[in-house]
Amino acid sequence: MELNEKVTLRQFNLLMILFIIGTSILLSPASLANYAGNDAWLSAILSVGIGMIIVIFFWMISRQFPGSNLVDVSEQVLGKWIGKAVSLMFVGFSLLSASTVLWVIGNFLVTQIMPATPMLFLHFLLMLAVVYGVLLGIEVICRTVEIFFPYIVTLLMIIFFFSIPSVQIDRIRPWLDSGFKPVLEGALFDVSVSMLPLIVLFMVYPKLVTDKNRALPKVLTSYLIAGTFIIAITFITTTVLGVKITANQAYPTYVVAKSLNIEGLIQRAEVVIAVSWILTIFFKLSLYFYASVTVLAQTLNLKTYRTITVPMGMLTIALSVIVYPSTTYANEWNETTWLWFALTFGIAYPLLLSLIAMLRGVKGRSHP
Template sequence: MRMDEKINVRQFTLLLTLFTIGTSVLITPSQLATLAKESAWIAASMSVFGGLLVLLLYLFIGHLQPHLNLFQHNEYAFGKWLGKLFTLIIVLFSLIGASTVLWTVGDFVIVQVIPETPLAAICILFMTIIVYGTKLGIETIVKTVEIFFPWIIMLLTIIVLFSIPSMDIKQLQPLWGQPISKVVEASIYELSISTFPLILLFVLYPSVLNPDSKGTRSILLGYLFAEFLIMSITVIAISVLGYKLTSHYVYPTYVMAERIEFIVLLDRLEVVIAISWILSIFFKLFIYFYISLIGISQLLGLKHYRPVTIPMGIIVIGLALIIYPDSIFAGKWNKETWVPLSIIIGVVYPIVLLCGSKIKSILRRNHRG
């Protein structure tokens, strides 16, 4: 499959930043508080450094074969059939990720905004927009990212700034009150939501970027900004609500937004702020869905992904309606299934790909010699 669309490094960085933020600002504080309690903010801080190392690994792999996308790189490193098997695994991972994100959007809207609405209606409406955007192409989507990015960040910043007066530093004590194993477990959980799935974006990097695009530094800064924002919201959630309430609420960030006293004339400001989360989740869901389309098109030998867009969209809707029966199961599934799955895809697979690619390059040089 040919990928003729091109984006620049700035657009890629903004897309990566929003993908990292995505669902993390909604669900991560609750799970971190459940696992690490008052030390959740330490776990969030640790994940910044761990995630940076993982991102450097992805960037290095991307530069090994800059003219090949990740799926083509699979076939280069492992051969045609084993490479296709790895591609199929990535496609299945993308579909699972897309369905979980779509369910999260539906559940959030039902729980917090319009509780009488059926989950299926929200999933169909949201996925219809995703399918339409995907048909327009990645170039159109990244231009949309450029338009909405400042507004998303501004609304998220409102939560941080206007929650500061309600902070109680005592809620963060005692320092290292939990065993290091629990803090590390919480940190890995955060990485499984925000960072390990970033390997999917490297289907686009650097093969879809303009030839003159050089921006490793800006990509790293974009990632650090996103992680810093997640860490800030986690710190504020724990210090404002306490770890018990934070772990109790499925979406504690929304509860924090409800408590913001901004301007008397502005009622239900939290709904306005929730728009920023839904927009960031939209772009995260788009990437999951878009990468699955590229992968399945390459497996089927199609020239373009557009013919399979609607059928794959229907599959994602169907999966979203059955993947989680409720939010309790969702939290348990994320910890027990998604974490090891994302480690395999986001850590083990890139290392195996790196080794396979290096061995293939050495064999080719020896053969030529």
């Protein structure tokens, strides 16, 4: 498979930030408030802490197999056939994630902004953009990230700053009201939503990122920026709306944006602010999709991933309409199964690869 694209570390970091805050910015506050109540923000901090360890772990693995992406590593470590089988399972993981993310964004649009539009149609249009982006290549996607990043950050900052007047710290006191357990539970859930899927970045980082000098501090810094966004949005939603309302909202962040009211300056602007989430989710979706397409193409030794991009896009659309029959199902599945699903591919899989490689003494190709 030809991979002659170049991504700078800077672009990679921005992509990672958007990937982490992608769906979390819209959904995390509700689930965190649901688990941890008053301590949703503590839960968010904890999850960022745990995520930090995961990021370092990922970095160590990337050092262990320099220059090899996930598919290469699987085949080197597990042998050709088992490696290919595992890679195909990973295709399943990223494809399902892509379709659930697609569903999330479609559902958000249908619930909040355009209720009469059929979801299939919205999914189709969104996927059109994603497929187009992936066809153009990850380099182009990364450049687009660079263009949109300032706007996304600005819009998020607007929420943060203009919500400050309505923050009521009292609403999240007392701390640790119902003990530490719910905090941990919420944190783990958030980790599974925001940090574990970072594994798909292994399709980008090892081969395509050009300047890896002193990568870890930079990656960690950007990870922390992303984490700060999640903590901040959790803090803002719970203190502005109150914990109970946050937990009960489908999209608490949207409600916060709705109640922003700086008379004569920002008012009734939630649709504009929603743009920033649609953008972040768009990039998250693109990355999931890119990972699934490239892993599949590489596993099957196709010359280029571009030929199968369009049908994969169709498949994602097809899956997205059947994966979640309803919002209730979505919540339930996310709470019970997603954590394990993400743990399997986000932690267990790379950990196993690393351990087996150490036992068998396999080392990644230094520079292909």
